[in-house]
Amino acid sequence: MRFVPTFCLREGMLLGDNLFGKNGELVLVQNTVLTEDYIRGIQKQNFNGIYVDDDISKDLIIANIIDERVRAQTVKSVKDVFICSESKSSGAKQKFISMQKQIEQIVDEILGNQHMMINMVDLKVFDDYTYFHSVNVAVLSIVLGTSLGFNKEDLCNLGLGAILHDIGKIFVKKEILNKSGMLSDHEFEELKAHSSLGYNYIKKGFSISTSSKIGIRDHHEKYGGGGYPNNIMGSDISLFGRIISIADVYDAMTSDRPYRKAVKPSEVIEYIMGSSCTLFDPDLVSIFIRKIAPYPIGTCVKLSNGLTGIVTENYESYCMRPKIRIFKDGDKTITPYEINLADNTTLNITVTDVA
Secondary structure, X not given: OEEEEHHHOOOOOEEOOOEEOOOOOEEEOOOOEOOHHHHHHHHHOOOOEEEEEOOOXXXXXXXXXXXXXXXXXXXXXXXXXXXXXXXXXXXXXXXXXXXXXXXXXXHHHHHHXXXXXXXXXXXXXXXXXXXXXXXXXXXXXXXXXXXXOOOHHHHHHHHHHHHOOOHHHHHOOHHHHOOOOOOOHHHXXXXXXXXXXXXXXXXXXXXXXXXXXXXXXXXXXXXXXXXXOOOOOHHHOOHHHHXXXXXXXXXXXXXXXXXXXXXXXXXXXXXXXXXXXXXXXHHHHHHHHHHEEOOOOOOEXXXXXXXXXXXXXXXXXXXXXXXXXXXXXXXXXXXXEEEEOOOHHHOOOOEEEEO
């Protein structure tokens, strides 16, 4: 199967995997033939794309790093925590316990799939930004922590810090958070306060590890200095803060926002690589780019030699040079064959765009 953006869906396509809604409910079952009504429903629920099966991709197996239903249920738990915290409801702590259990389940799933490169398509299904972003950052952070050899307790603590990294935004004016244009200096100062506000809120009201709380505080510090709230640098920034920082920037940049469209995963990977030592810990960057697939399996890509194909395999050591199944030469459909951009014989060919 392969991933097809919502705007490219056509009547008669075959759904390649079960499709779950925002609360973990089953929306459409695998092998459903898409109709115009189904496509309109998919668009209405703000999916940014789905998996389809066709002759070119029917043998491709795309394994999710975590189950989509688990992700949706975790998003609901995060939403409950944020809403209860913002309204000062007494139920916030109970919702927090539920969210902790979801984090443990995510850690177990990632530990069971720790040798898998992440297909970012798996993390970009819905656009309910605040809550899905929180879960995505937790997943990415736990993957990094797993690569660093963290034990389960530390991974759960890292996941909690990551999933709550933006909890302080409940204390920031909504008009600032949702502003489509550039923030004024005063507005930006108010927004910057969210990391300290979140740290203080969690510190006073919830029983979680010190490392989790400090990760919330430090996730906007910069490895080369100049970040906030304390303008610390290098190893003075907590390890959790350095990890969450990379995950936060990656997911934010690859998401649609009111003021800009999502940036392609490959371009964000290049940005993170280019910001090593200035914004991000270079050792963590080198691990991150080996675990995140810039061109996820099932993605259609265009090559510098005019060919178009589907990514069939990724390699940790050559993250920008996947194996590709070619099916089109210019505008002409051809008999599929595969090329491996990691081979020496293809060094003059590069991916130029996502089709």
